[in-house]
Amino acid sequence: MKFELTLEYLENLRGVIERREEGPARQLMAELHPADIAEIYDELDMDEAKFLFLLLEGETASEVLAELDEDDRRRFLEALPSDVIAKQFINEMDSDDAADIIGQMTEQKRADVFLHLDDKRQAKDIVDLLGYHEDTAGGLMAKELIWVRDEWNMRTCIREMRRQAEAVDEVFYVYVVNENDELSGVLPLKRMLLALPETRVRDISEQNIISVTTDLPSQEVVQIMEKYNLVVLPVVDENRRLVGRITIDDVVDVLRDEAEEDYRRMSGLSEDVEPNDGVWMLTRARLPWLMVGLFGGVLGAQVISFYEGDLAKHAAMAFFIPLIAAMGGNVGVQSSAIVVQGLANNSIGLESTFRKILKEFAVAFINALACSSAILAYNLIFSDSLALTLSVSAALFVVIVFASVFGAFVPLTLNRFKIDPALATGPFITTVNDILGLFIYLAIGRMLFAVL
Amino acid sequence: MKFELTLEYLENLRGVIERREEGPARQLMAELHPADIAEIYDELDMDEAKFLFLLLEGETASEVLAELDEDDRRRFLEALPSDVIAKQFINEMDSDDAADIIGQMTEQKRADVFLHLDDKRQAKDIVDLLGYHEDTAGGLMAKELIWVRDEWNMRTCIREMRRQAEAVDEVFYVYVVNENDELSGVLPLKRMLLALPETRVRDISEQNIISVTTDLPSQEVVQIMEKYNLVVLPVVDENRRLVGRITIDDVVDVLRDEAEEDYRRMSGLSEDVEPNDGVWMLTRARLPWLMVGLFGGVLGAQVISFYEGDLAKHAAMAFFIPLIAAMGGNVGVQSSAIVVQGLANNSIGLESTFRKILKEFAVAFINALACSSAILAYNLIFSDSLALTLSVSAALFVVIVFASVFGAFVPLTLNRFKIDPALATGPFITTVNDILGLFIYLAIGRMLFAVL
Numbered sequence: 075m076k077f078e079l080t081l082e083y084l085e086n087l088r089g090v091i092e093r094r095e096e097g098p099a100r101q102l103m104a105e106l107h108p109a110d111i112a113e114i115y116d117e118l119d120m121d122e123a124k125f126l127f128l129l130l131e132g133e134t135a136s137e138v139l140a141e142l143d144e145d146d147r148r149r150f151l152e153a154l155p156s157d158v159i160a161k162q163f164i165n166e167m168d169s170d171d172a173a174d175i176i177g178q179m180t181e182q183k184r185a186d187v188f189l190h191l192d193d194k195r196q197a198k199d200i201v202d203l204l205g206y207h208e209d210t211a212g213g214l215m216a217k218e219l220i221w222v223r224d225e226w227n228m229r230t231c232i233r234e235m236r237r238q239a240e241a242v243d244e245v246f247y248v249y250v251v252n253e254n255d256e257l258s259g260v261l262p263l264k265r266m267l268l269a270l271p272e273t274r275v276r277d278i279s280e281q282n283i284i285s286v287t288t289d290l291p292s293q294e295v296v297q298i299m300e301k302y303n304l305v306v307l308p309v310v311d312e313n314r315r316l317v318g319r320i321t322i323d324d325v326v327d328v329l330r331d332e333a334e335e336d337y338r339r340m341s342g343l344s345e346d347v348e349p350n351d352g353v354w355m356l357t358r359a360r361l362p363w364l365m366v367g368l369f370g371g372v373l374g375a376q377v378i379s380f381y382e383g384d385l386a387k388h389a390a391m392a393f394f395i396p397l398i399a400a401m402g403g404n405v406g407v408q409s410s411a412i413v414v415q416g417l418a419n420n421s422i423g424l425e426s427t428f429r430k431i432l433k434e435f436a437v438a439f440i441n442a443l444a445c446s447s448a449i450l451a452y453n454l455i456f457s458d459s460l461a462l463t464l465s466v467s468a469a470l471f472v473v474i475v476f477a478s479v480f481g482a483f484v485p486l487t488l489n490r491f492k493i494d495p496a497l498a499t500g501p502f503i504t505t506v507n508d509i510l511g512l513f514i515y516l517a518i519g520r521m522l523f524a525v526l
Numbered sequence: 527m528k529f530e531l532t533l534e535y536l537e538n539l540r541g542v543i544e545r546r547e548e549g550p551a552r553q554l555m556a557e558l559h560p561a562d563i564a565e566i567y568d569e570l571d572m573d574e575a576k577f578l579f580l581l582l583e584g585e586t587a588s589e590v591l592a593e594l595d596e597d598d599r600r601r602f603l604e605a606l607p608s609d610v611i612a613k614q615f616i617n618e619m620d621s622d623d624a625a626d627i628i629g630q631m632t633e634q635k636r637a638d639v640f641l642h643l644d645d646k647r648q649a650k651d652i653v654d655l656l657g658y659h660e661d662t663a664g665g666l667m668a669k670e671l672i673w674v675r676d677e678w679n680m681r682t683c684i685r686e687m688r689r690q691a692e693a694v695d696e697v698f699y700v701y702v703v704n705e706n707d708e709l710s711g712v713l714p715l716k717r718m719l720l721a722l723p724e725t726r727v728r729d730i731s732e733q734n735i736i737s738v739t740t741d742l743p744s745q746e747v748v749q750i751m752e753k754y755n756l757v758v759l760p761v762v763d764e765n766r767r768l769v770g771r772i773t774i775d776d777v778v779d780v781l782r783d784e785a786e787e788d789y790r791r792m793s794g795l796s797e798d799v800e801p802n803d804g805v806w807m808l809t810r811a812r813l814p815w816l817m818v819g820l821f822g823g824v825l826g827a828q829v830i831s832f833y834e835g836d837l838a839k840h841a842a843m844a845f846f847i848p849l850i851a852a853m854g855g856n857v858g859v860q861s862s863a864i865v866v867q868g869l870a871n872n873s874i875g876l877e878s879t880f881r882k883i884l885k886e887f888a889v890a891f892i893n894a895l896a897c898s899s900a901i902l903a904y905n906l907i908f909s910d911s912l913a914l915t916l917s918v919s920a921a922l923f924v925v926i927v928f929a930s931v932f933g934a935f936v937p938l939t940l941n942r943f944k945i946d947p948a949l950a951t952g953p954f955i956t957t958v959n960d961i962l963g964l965f966i967y968l969a970i971g972r973m974l975f976a977v978l
Contacts, residue, residue, distance in 0.1 A: 105734070109753045232719065239716045246698050246715075246757065263698075263715060264691045267684065282557070300782065301561045303775040305698065305757055322774050323755040326781065330752065333785030334867060340792045341863030341951070342856055349868035349882060356889045360860050361896055364926075367856045368897055371849025372904060378845045386841035393830045396960060397823025399848040400855075404794055404819045408812050411793030415786060416801035430801060437808045444813055445820055452824060474816075499793070508848055 077110040084117055091122045100129050108137035115142060116350075120149060136163040140171040148178055156183060160190035169196065170216035170324070173203035202317075211295050212288035214328070215309045215318030218242045221249040224258050224276040228269050231261070246306050249316055250279040257285055257308055257316040285310050288317065292328050297419075299325050336418075340411075340499055342367070370505030374399070374512055381516040384523065390459055391519050394466045395512065401445065401470060402477045402511030403504035409434060409481035410498045417485065417495050427486050431479060438478030446471040461526040462519070469515035476514070477507040529562040536569055543574045552581050560589035567598060568802070576605060588615040592623040600630055608635060612642035621648065622668035622776070625655035654769075663747050664740035666780070667761045667770030670694045673701040676710050676728040680721050683713070698758050701768055702731040709737055709760055709768040737762050740769060744780050749871075751777050788870075792863075792951055794819070822957030826851065826964055833968040836975065842911055843971050846918045847964065853897065853922060854929045854963030855956035861886060861933035862950045869937065869947050879938055883931060890930030898923040913978040914971070921967035928966070929959040 083102075090098045103111060103126065111130070115123045115138070127150065130138060139147060151159060164172045164187060176184055191197045199217040206212025220238045222231045231248075239245060248261040259279035269278050285308045286295055299307055299322055309318040338346065342363035347356055378385070378395070385391055413430075446467040453463035481503055485495035535554075542550045555563060555578065563582070567575045567590070579602065582590060591599060603611060616624045616639060628636055643649045651669040658664025672690045674683045683700075691697060700713040711731035721730050737760045738747060751759055751774055761770040790798065794815035799808055830837070830847070837843055865882075898919040905915035933955055937947035 236719050353888045357892045374848040375845040382841050389834050389838040392844040393827040395847050396826040396851040436805045440809045
């Protein structure tokens with residue numbers, strides 16, 4: 075059932091394409107899901123992909139187009155004439171996919187495609203959808219849905235549903251609206267099955283349903299669908315009129331994108347890259363944060379150079395420089411990650427910021443005590459300098475407590491000022507904590523070496 | 527529509543609970559979705575939560591129970607007698623939720639609950655489900671579904687569906703099986719609406735459908751549902767007999783868990799914690815990796831102590847210790863993250879490992895060149911030691927190239943040996959690269975200071 079793309083298959087296909095054998099190429103793609111074909115395209119060059127694409131039937135081709143990733147799709151669309159795009163693809167697609175694709179085109183091409191679009195209803199839906207910001211419920215929704223009026227009986231209802239069903243791919247819910255087109259509920263398939271022909275929609279519809287307005291940010295749409303385990307979510311305009319629906323597969327994409335973005339940010343990557351992107355793209359994603367790290371390193375060097383005299387006298391002080399810097403960074407990342415994730419999935423609770431920081435302080439205190447005791451034990455055994463032994467433990471203690479509290483404080487503060495708290499994680503907090511850690515360590519060291 | 531938990535609401539509710547006012551308490555919870563009530567429970571202590579819980583109606587109570595997080599649920603279940611659990615909750619739940627809950631109980635309690643379970647069909651479904659590993663398709667699926675036989679006509683079909691619908695909460699698809707109970711297709715609601723009473727199921731069912739077997743790992747279930755944009759996925763046994771279905775809301779939970787686990791691992795947290803967990807729990811999640819970091823720091827100290835003589839002579843060598851260590855760590859995390867994410871979302875493509883490493887090498891080369899040139903320029907201006915200037919740039923170059931290739935190599939190798947490649951990210955790769963970076967830097971430094 076599930077298609078597995080293998081090197082063998084790919085080489086076979088490439089051979090067929092090279093020899094321009096249409097029949098065998100069609101056969102190799104027969105039975106494949108559009109998502110599989112899109113996956114194959116990822117591995118082909120533009121010429122090979124175009125040859126295959128022109129062999130696909132209209133509906134399959136438009137589904138493949140919807141599954142391609144943005145860059146590939148853009149290149150495809152540039153290579154195809156506007157009337158083919160309009161008639162063979164846009165006409166066949168769900169309004170949300172069609173709007174995404176048209177949204178990617180240049181103004182010129184967009185106007186041209188609209189000119190060739192026969193289905194005026196589809197054209198209107200697309201124009202509507204293009205009016206919403208892509209990161210809102212309006213940008214996620216599709217216009218295709220089935221609705222019935224609450225005063226209809228089952229007979230009318232089923233007749234109407236038949237009529238509407240032709241335009242809709244999959245039907246999961248039937249929405250109920252009142253005489254003002256305001257969403258008033260859903261008609262569960264189950265109750266419909268059990269109803270009599272004379273039963274009124276109103277009497278068997280489920281009225282306590284969750285809906286969102288077009289301007290709700292995507293992230294909140296995701297949270298709502300996740301929390302309430304929804305598969306489809308109706309979208310209404312400011313007057314509660316039903317205007318579209320969001321299906322959970324779109325939300326899964328948003329969720330996946332968010333998770334990947336967090337992961338990227340944590341790893342110090344500034345762009346969305348994949349292992350099979352080109353060398354230049356991969357470099358561009360990595361270099362910016364490396365430069366920030368470099369800048370942090372230079373600041374660190376400045377801090378240390380300030381203590382050059384002490385280091386010349388007590389070279390052993392240098393031994394623990396990486397330990398202190400790394401621990402400050404690690405602790406900071408941990409505590410900011412807990413806060414950022416808590417804010418993201420709404421599990422942060424209602425404790426006041428003050429109490430949160432206080433708790434962070436307690437956690438930091440225990441961690442600091444454990445770590446500095448461990449390093450104290452180590453140095454008491456292996457180091458012959460009491461000043462060094464005490465400096466390392468004292469500094470480590472202060473650094474851990476400070477980095478923890480700072481790591482929790484920054485994202486909480488950003489969040490309070492409505493700035494994305496995730497900015498606090500990743501290389502930024504590591505770098506700041508590295509530098510402060512060094513400063514604390516060397517200052518304590520100078521003091522203790524002077525005294526002891 | 528959407529409930530927002532506020533401090534005000536919570537204080538109000540707490541007051542009502544304290545005064546044991548059942549009416550007002552019920553009123554405060556009326557109209558709330560079970561998921562909202564579960565969210566409120568997170569903020570209450572056990573006593574308060576129990577008071578509220580006993581005020582809920584049977585079906586709502588069981589839905590709240592399914593929404594609670596595992597720890598809270600375990601404590602609740604311990605506090606309730608087995609017959610209440612069996613009759614009021616387990617009987618009312620979907621089989622997958624019921625199995626999850628029963629799976630959490632002690633052997634003793636589980637047997638006791640089964641004794642009190644009247645619905646023998648539900649009991650059998652639960653026992654079936656408990657037989658599957660929780661991280662497989664069998665562990666994710668529910669037994670409730672609606673099926674029809676391919677030789678039935680629409681009239682029989684609708685009569686049967688009515689009968690079955692009573693046991694099923696939501697109907698999205700009607701599955702079609704042949705005379706051996708083997709899954710042969712689905713009956714789309716849309717086609718059912720358009721069919722005549724005499725039409726045979728076989729003639730309007732969609733036969734090319736995707737299904738999975740019970741033993742498929744959850745992660746692959748997620749990938750399939752995501753890739754093919756599925757909302758429900760039928761599950762079959764080794765003989766292709768239909769045994770259950772997975773809905774996408776369960777998959778969303780898996781996806782969220784996976785993302786959170788990745789994020790945690792990247793941040794050096796060893797357990798699933800939330801900001802409002804207790805101090806002890808938070809410490810336990812953080813201390814293990816801090817100890818690993820500490821161990822790495824001690825190894826780093828050993829490496830540096832090996833060069834104590836050089837540092838005593840040229841204290842300035844210490845300036846760039848944190849920069850070199852940090853850059854090695856940063857680069858390693860970047861390159862391993864790209865590979866790990868690529869492996870996770872199957873975008874890694876079919877290039878050979880050798881080509882991947884080669885490309886990584888090219889990217890590393892450019893990054894290394896850029897970073898070491900930048901630091902060369904800085905040191906040519908601000909440093910008066912040519913040996914230091916050249917050591918830092920040369921070491922940085924080598925460290926970046928090495929850490930990049932190593933960062934890509936480790937997860938690729940783990941993956942080849944079927945070990946989770948994500949183990950390569952997080953503190954492990956940072957620590958290794960830190961230490962190797964120090965070694966490279968100090969070795970080059972010793973050499974250059976000796977020569978220049």
